[in-house]
Amino acid sequence: MEPLIRLFSAWSGKAPDKIEALPPTGSNRRYYRIFYTSQQTPDRPACGQTSCIGVVGTNRSENLCFTGMARHFASQGINVPEVYAVSEDGMCYIQEDLGTLTLFEAVAPGRNSGNYSDEEKALLLKTIRLLPKIQYKGAEGLDFNLCFQEKELSHRQILFDLNYFKYCFLKAVHNDFHEASLQDDFDLLAADLLKDRAETFLYRDFQARNVILKDGEPYFIDFQGGMRGPVYYDLAAFVWQAKAAYPDSFRRQLVEAYMEELRKYCDIDETFFRDRLRLFVLFRTIQVLGAYGFRGYFEGKVYFTESVPYAMANLRALFADGASAGLQARYPYLCSLLRMLCGRPEYMPTDNSDRRLTVKVCSFSYRKGIPEDRSGNGGGYVFDCRAMDNPGRYEEYKKLTGLDAPVIEFLEKRGEVQKFLASAEPLADSHVERFISRGFTNMSISFGCTGGQHRSVYCAQKMAEHLKERFGETIRVRLIHRERGIDRYL
Incomplete structure (x- = not known):
């Protein structure tokens, strides 16, 4: 974190007002939203916002691949986050904050219902029409030696x-x-996949999760796995994204929209x-x-x-x-x-x-962010367990979790956790009853503590068991201890 703060201060000329850790992703990179007071100077363009994104990576080559490609793509008029600064050792960098709305989240209601609205279809079509530009303009003048894994497929x-x-x-x-x-x-x-000699950019992970919507326009991220390769792969990845479950008629629309745009760059x-x-x-x-x-x-x-x-x-x-x-x-x-x-x-x-209500009960660390609700519903509760005495402060409990008997005994002896759950359980019960009566299919209940290891794990476990005992087979209970890597149905 200290190298990132030093980089930010060197770039902005000031200390950050606040730094928030963003939820973990599938990679080893750690992301932070840095808040500051924006100010324009003659030698530094203002970013036009009061926050930026700080990234701390574990692989220098991967970091330089992303920042180098981002700068090249931006020079080609492709919507990507602007890179503001990179540390001398290449281990951290600062980029534009595009916001939090991904294309995946924007079309969640259509995905969950199986019926995409006209507005959702328009966003998807707008995105796929930009792919040929990334593939052709992105490849023009790109130094493929930047590629992190392979230079070409x-x-x-x-x-x-x-x-x-x-x-x-x-x-x-x-x-x-x-x-x-x-x-x-x-x-x-x-051998058949490589029959065409390709001089285009292959994104490799062109999917809705890697598209952020800023002012309604698609911006592209996570392209550092890209390489030189044929155009078909990215089209297949986007249109046949498994859980998107696009109807066949809309898949045809997406392919036609892509081909129409592709004809601007080559004969087909x-x-x-x-x-x-x-x-x-x-x-x-x-x-x-x-x-x-x-x-x-x-x-x-x-x-x-x-x-x-x-x-x-x-x-x-x-x-x-x-x-x-x-x-x-x-x-x-x-x-x-x-x-x-x-x-x-x-x-x-x-x-x-099976349209039963699924209640997702999750434990988490506040250091790593509140769990996202990707259901498109947004109903439920987040309970803060940090007011209770923390077993993690005591040496004998540091390597244990809220599932271990010594920690359970520690929490229950103090009596705080019983009072806490005695207040939380009736709230959850009434919410579940209401959601069942209205035919809703998703609800989330999360418990957070400092490290997501002791108090929140105990409470989430007890809540999940309570709901399963209280409502039986009328609901599905999915228990996630996020920081422990546990994800299962009761």
């Missing part, structure tokens, strides 16, 4: 992704397969383009299943295991398309495995008859 990189699927998904759910036959199809698929043989796109939809979906397998089956993150049926639905639709018969003929063993997986009962579509 290669046979080796493709096999990394395919083997990610094999080891992290396939072996976890179906270990009875012929490895040599699968590898034959992997090798052929990798539409039949050839669509054939190549189908190939990359297959590849991207396989890669996504690998990620879901690792994050879901190995790390125990429920969100990712719940996302698997959506990816399988994309594969079913791909195989049902008569134009995809060539894929099944060219990669027979791979496609036979995928078709078998698609038919497994746990991956089949549901009739959405």
Whole structure:
């Protein structure tokens, strides 16, 4: 933190008014919102806001990749956060604060209901129309030596992704397969994906979570995994984003909007383009299943295991398309495995008859931010446990959590926690009853303390158990101890 404060002071000429840690992301980078009093000077343009984002990374090459690409993209007229300052050692930097509204959150009501509004569709179409500019203008003059992982999509990189699927998904759910036959199809698929020599920028993670809406305009982040590569991959990643579950008719609209914009940069043989796109939809979906397998089956993150049926639905639709018969003929063993997986009962579509209320009960550390509610509903409570005596202040409890007997005994002996929950539980009960009567499907109850280890863990555990005992099978109770890496249903 100190190096970041020094960098901010050198850039702004003042000390920050306040610094807030932002919620953790999937990376090792740590983000902070820095508040300050904006002031314009002749030698430094004002950022036009009273906050900026400070980033502390753990990998110098990754940091320099992001900041270098961001500056290049900005020079090409692409909407990305402005980089204000980078430390001499490259380990921290300061960038523009674009706000907090992601495209993923903006279209959450449509995603959750399965019915995207005209306004939501307009945002998605606006975003996909900007992709060709990123791919072509972004590649113009870009020093691909900046790339953090690979400079271009290669046979080796493709096999990394395919083997990610094999080891992290396939072996976890179906270990009875012929490895040599699968590898034959992997090798052929990798060769086919690289048939086109590409001079365009491949974003690699072009999805709604990596788009921030500022004044209604899409701005792009998290492109440091990019490299030189074909245009089809990013289109497949966005349009076939698994849990987005876009209707087929709207998918066609998105592809048409992209192709219309793409024609400004190159000539298109539409039949050839669509054939190549189908190939990359297959590849991207396989890669996504690998990620879901690792994050879901190995790390125990429920969100990712719940996302698997959506990816399988994309594969079913791909195989049902008569134009995809060539894929099944060219990669027979791979496609036979995928078709078998698609038919497994746990991956089949549901009739959405289970409309029970899901109550998410979460413990968290205030140091790492209040948990986000991504349901699109926003109902529930956040309880602050920090007024109670903290077991973490005592040496014998520092390595324990609110699930361990000594900590439980410590809290209950003092009597504070019983009074606290005696006030919280009736509030939660009445809220749950009201949500059930109104047919709502999501509610969140969070308990926070300093480290998310003792008091909040105890309270969240007790609340989840109370709700399950009180309401039984009329609701689903999802218990998350965020800082402990626990995410499960009771």
